Amino acid sequence: MxxxxxxxxxxxxxxxxxxxxxxxxxxxxxxxxxxxxxxxxxxxxxxxxxxxxxxxxxxxxxxxxxxxxxxxxxxxxxxxxxxxxxxxxxxxxxxxxxxxxxxxxxxxxxxxxxxxxxxxxxxxxxxxxxxxxxxxxxxxxxxxxxxxxxxxxxxxxxxxxxxxxxxxxxxxxxxxxxxxxxxxxxxxxxxxxxxxxxxxxxxxxxxxxxFTALERDIGPVIEGVMAKARRRVIVASFSSHVHRVQQVLDAAAANGRQVALIGRSMVRNMGIAAELGYLRVPDGILIDSKKAMNLPDDEVVFMSTGSQGEPMAVLARMANLDHQIEIGEGDTVILASSLIPGNENAVYRVINGLMKLGAKVVHKGNAKVHVxxxxxxxxxxxxxxxxxxxxxxxxxxxxxxxxxxxxxxxxxxxxxxxxxxxxxxxxxxxxxxxxxxxxxxxxxxxxxxxxxxGEITDADLKDRRILSEEGFISIFLAIDKQTGRVIVGPEIQARGFAEDAEIFDDIRPKILQALSEAAANGTRDQHGYTQVVRRTVGRWVNTKHRRRPMIIPVVIEA
CATH class of the missing domain: 3.60.15.10 (Ribonuclease Z/Hydroxyacylglutathione hydrolase-like)
Structure with missing residues (x-):
């Protein structure tokens, strides 16, 4: 509260x-x-x-x-x-x-x-x-x-x-x-x-x-999923989840597969864990990712980051065909983590993307692959x-x-x-x-x-959301400061709003009229004219198109 x-x-x-x-x-x-x-x-x-x-x-x-x-x-x-x-x-x-x-x-x-x-x-x-x-x-x-x-x-x-x-x-x-x-x-x-x-x-x-389920119950499930996998297995988890990576290594060893760690943080953290003895790596299990690309599909496991749907993490890039590992028909992807509140949409978007590419996706919702x-x-x-x-x-x-x-x-x-x-x-x-x-x-x-x-504010984020969701409209014009008469323009351009420039034909005369009326009422400064343009365009686009794009007037005095 x-x-x-x-x-x-x-x-x-x-x-x-x-x-x-x-x-x-x-x-x-x-x-x-x-x-x-x-x-x-x-x-x-x-x-x-x-x-x-x-x-x-x-x-x-x-x-x-x-x-x-x-x-x-x-x-x-x-x-x-x-x-x-x-x-x-x-x-x-x-x-x-x-x-x-x-x-x-x-x-x-x-x-x-x-x-x-x-x-x-x-x-x-x-x-x-x-x-x-x-x-x-x-x-x-x-x-x-x-x-x-x-x-x-x-x-x-x-x-x-x-x-x-x-x-x-x-x-x-x-x-x-x-x-x-x-x-x-x-x-x-x-x-x-x-x-x-x-x-x-x-x-x-x-x-x-x-009570929270036992961590050791997860290992046999991962091993069973690997045993049924026809092609490559990709497991996504947090880059610091040493226990889960241990279970993946053990399951891979039991199924005659080798494991390549993918993602900078995953490689770094597991290297530290192995060096300190917290991660027990079976002999010959870990291989370089480049070597893994040349192995038969049923002999490799990729252990990656991205279980929360992060757009730049490995798994999301795979789903978007933006990674060297190209997901295909018969691949198995295991999301071995729980959903952090707020990430649900991003995670399901990645799951859907992987399934469209033909992968079988195993996650906490359909198998016990995480506690x-x-x-x-x-x-x-x-x-x-x-x-x-x-x-x-x-x-x-x-x-x-x-x-x-x-x-x-x-x-x-x-x-x-x-x-x-x-x-x-x-x-x-x-x-x-x-x-x-x-x-x-x-x-x-x-x-x-x-x-x-610390320099980005909530107002900046609001502007970014408007730009991403509603687009923007820019209006350029030059005016006579004393009379409000438009000498050049208005030239109107938009991004993320409408492709057809003719849509703005009926707002141009409204802008000219509003500026003339503002001058008749005593407006003489650039800021005042800018605000008139912003209000006029904003009222029109909201009323006629039910949209709230970012409006950027550029008024030059002549």
Whole structure:
């Protein structure tokens, strides 16, 4: 629900302030700032991927405004795991201050270091492990193993003089994980005995009843699909989903196929995972993509990015016949991921495109080729009963997810007044375990468009949508400034509106008449004449054609 914007009071000594800058009301941009006694701790700095109504945007960053002038007070950034929605914005934060210490697991830091290398940033990083503790200024941190769809994920317990906070990051409770690394419920229970004053749990699957299915159930399904495939197999997944890639490698080995990794991020991330021992590559399975093109169709698997329908990712380019791998009759495509909310149309567009080319498309809707990496309602209930937190701030989810998570907390005995559902910029202060909402900051989207960061506005995106959906009309004319008489023009051109220039014949006399009347009423300046042309054309095109194109008048005074 929209919240009124109001500034929080000055922070009292010994009080912990918590401000989510991203991840509330959205799946992505996860970032939370903790402050006590003048020092700041940040947990995660992720990106949000654009939707169809944000044309031309590459990434969306958290709004750093509340901390931009206080970066010298940041004692560290904790990264819970290596997914883009939790680490993708780190380069943009470090461009503001490069020596902010990064804390994370071995794999998480390896993935972010590879990304930072592309930005020519050498980070100050410190590897942490489950069970370990670190003191960062007034914050004492303890790291807890959690199970997720990427290895080496961590929750973080934050101890301060104001109370104990547990921030889960993304997690689930797979009891038979592929890497045999389960969520450490014993540590959760110990923290519960100590007393969790504020709990920030993952909300993505809070509205899904029961328990998330086992990751290991997916491997046999992928292997079975490969066994039935007549020609090539293309599997699309997130470029950081190490477990899924492992299952594809194992399934390929069982079916006598070799695997080529396609996509820069896929090749980079899996290279890192293999080097660190998180990905076990069977001998002779991985081959170069060029060599794979020359193999018999029934001996190759392509592992690619693009499972979310991203227009420039490998799979979408295949569907558009814009990739060296040309999909054909008898090929099998497996979309081994879930749909991120907002991507449905893009994904189905890719599926339809692949099927038109003759491919068989296997996805979560028609086969068990993916399980979520996020705890469902049953798992969250276990957490609440084990932890018995005093206060709860659900994070990482759209409003429906946050609301469902808060309802679970209330069902297990957390007072409704102690569960906080908010938007990015919500300000919560906690003293001696007592938490209250004390402010709501006005935060916006920060768009990355090529090399441009933060300069694209919502108004710019509105213009882009108009151009893409309605086209534009340009009107050029030269006028006598004193009389409003048109000396040259009006010359009218349109793009994305109408091909027949004759359609504008009946608006030209209306423009001439409107300018003459404006001059008779005292208009003498170029801006005034421009506005007259814009209103006249806009009224005509809206009334007669029911369209709202962008109208660009160019009026020159003579």
């Amino acid at each position: 929209p919240q009124d914007v109001y500034d929080p009071p000055a922070l009292a000594p010994g009080t912990l302030r918590v401000i989510p800058l991203g991840g509330l009301g959205e799946i992505g941009r996860n970032m939370t700032v903790y402050e006590i006694d003048g020092k700041l701790l940040i947990v995660d700095v992720g990106v949000l991927f654009p939707e169809e109504h944000q044309p031309g945007v590459d990434l969306i960053l958290p709004d750093f405004t509340p901390i931009r002038d206080r970066l010298d007070d940041v004692v560290g950034v904790v990264l819970t795991h290596g997914h883009e929605d939790h680490i993708g914005a780190v380069p943009y934060l470090l461009k503001l201050r490069q020596d902010v210490p990064l804390l994370g697991s071995e794999l998480t830091l390896a993935l972010i270091q590879a990304k930072l290398k592309e930005h020519r940033i050498q980070p100050v990083s410190h590897v942490v492990r489950e069970g370990g503790t670190e003191r960062m200024g007034p914050f004492e941190l303890e790291f807890v193993a959690v199970n997720h769809s990427i290895p080496d994920a961590l929750a973080v317990a934050i101890r301060t003089k104001a109370g104990l906070v547990l921030h889960t990051g993304d997690f689930k409770m797979d009891q038979l994980p592929l890497d045999e690394r389960i969520t450490d419920l014993r540590a959760f229970a110990r923290l519960g005995e100590e007393g969790v004053d504020l709990f920030l749990p993952d909300s993505t699957n809070a509205d899904v009843p029961g 979520s990496g996020h705890a469902a309602a049953g798992e969250l209930l276990y957490c609440y009963n084990i932890l018995q937190p005093t206060n709860v701030l659900p994070v990482h989810g759209e409003t429906r997810h946050l609301t469902a998570n808060a309802a679970l907390a209330i069902e297990t005995g957390v007072p409704a007044a102690n569960t906080f559902i908010g938007e990015n910029g919500l300000v919560i202060d906690m003293t001696d375990g007592v938490a209250d909402v004390v402010g709501q900051l006005d935060l916006g989207y920060v768009y990355v468009d090529g090399s441009t960061v």
